[in-house]
Amino acid sequence: MDLRSFKLHRPDQHVRAVVVGARGEQGRDLEGPAYARVDAVAGPMWAAFERHAGSPVRAVAVDAFARHATLSLADARRPGLKLPGSEFEAFVDVVAPVARTIRGELIARAPDVPGAGPGEARFWDPMFAADTGGWELGRAAPPLVTWFSEHVPKGMHALVPGCGRGHEARLLAALEATVTAIDLAPTAIAQAQAMTPPGLPITFAVQDLFTRIGQPPAFDLVVEHTCFCAIDPARRDDYVTAVADALQPRGTLVGLFYAHGRPGGPPFTTDRAEVERRFARRFAIEQLEVAQGSTLIRHRQELFAVMRRR
Ligand SMILES: C[S@@+](CC[C@H](N)C(=O)[O-])C[C@H]1O[C@@H](n2cnc3c(N)ncnc32)[C@H](O)[C@@H]1O
Structure with missing residues (x-):
């Protein structure tokens, strides 16, 4: 919100x-x-x-x-x-x-689902159903809107992991990328589909990002927005492997990494050193800096990254 x-x-x-x-x-x-x-x-x-x-x-x-x-x-x-x-x-x-x-x-606090963790659809589904997801901006993140207006992804095949209601997927498709947008939560995907005008080149799918590990590379662009911070931090190296495996060699990851500095989560915080350390294994990091033009509530709390798959 x-x-x-x-x-x-x-x-x-x-x-x-x-x-x-x-x-x-x-x-x-x-x-x-x-x-x-x-x-x-x-x-x-x-x-x-x-x-x-x-x-x-x-x-x-x-x-x-x-x-x-x-x-x-x-x-x-x-x-x-x-x-x-x-x-x-x-x-x-x-x-x-x-x-x-x-x-x-x-902000409305989401009710706890007993025993559910962020790696499970039953953790996320009720938040989409009741609209208690604190992450919801109701639109694509402004720094990504600015970046893609200047680096138009026309003709690219893009993957949006943890797409939620599909704001970034629609941004990319409106700029003529062909988009695959995946999310663990069936309710998210149903809502994303309902919010998407017919004719936009987006395939929405209920899919766990980690199932892409070891699959043949299919994309030239991955767009990250509040998926990395949503997964269990113990799986962050798996996240890197999954998005790197999804990309063609020299494919690009463009993303925002939430660095709010508070304990607990989701959203789980990160920082510049962690992003560099984890991603350097598979990516050349071309840009990693405090995002410009973040929505006010995330001002100076997002890192904007552009990385090239090795
Ligand atoms: C904080 S929400 C962000 C949604 C969207 N990116 C946005 O900013 O509006 C995190 C999303 O990631 C999804 N998610 C978490 N773990 C995932 C996984 N392993 N594979 C795919 N989606 C996942 C959740 O279901 C949820 O929709």
Whole structure:
């Protein structure tokens, strides 16, 4: 569930947020102790805004998707101060923790399935059915959208492992790649199929990525988004083997690796050193850096990678 926009109002101790998930947008409010938990991380943001405005600020409205903000000043005679595009980017480091906390307050916790682990469909299926998957952005990840708009995958055969509702698969197919999108969870695949307009060249299949190990290579592109972080970390070398085996020699892996730094999971965190260490065995790593343009709630928490199969 992603945070599209929010307004934080200090005098009223109130947050109004718009969240987006698989079922579209929803307005939500936070008050009382939930507001206090948000305010507890908002100090650096207010301080930065007040330095910028040169006066006390009583509210901020952030459009997280369009990436701009408006400040309401305590002096009601002064008009709101707009922070467009590049000006807003200068504040993202202090706004993102606030956005993450708001979203953390609003997210519906998935009920535990007794005894089920992330390697099983019965772990994932109920989250797709009830729309409690915290990972859901409701669209393809912005850094991947930017990359593929500049590196159009037209004519490529692409594999999307752990495709969920198929956002990245549709992105690639709309850019004229031929896509195979696989997921362990039948509910994910059913929903992905229902969301996909007829005529897009995507084959959706219920399939465990690890069953591809040792199969003949069939793809020239693998696109990773929140599959690596979803599997049991003990199987990460198997993940590398599976995606490398799926690719033709010199085939490309383009992906986002979630490096949120929190314990537990899924999503299980990673870092640059681990990605380098595990993937170097089968890939030449051409690019591995903190992603630019991540959705606000994942700002500086995603590594963007481009790798070439050896
Ligand atoms: C966190 S969700 C992300 C879904 C999608 N990539 C997105 O970002 O919207 C992880 C997905 O990986 C799938 N998955 C986990 N292990 C898998 C495996 N071994 N093979 C295929 N899919 C797997 C889950 O069923 C789930 O749909």
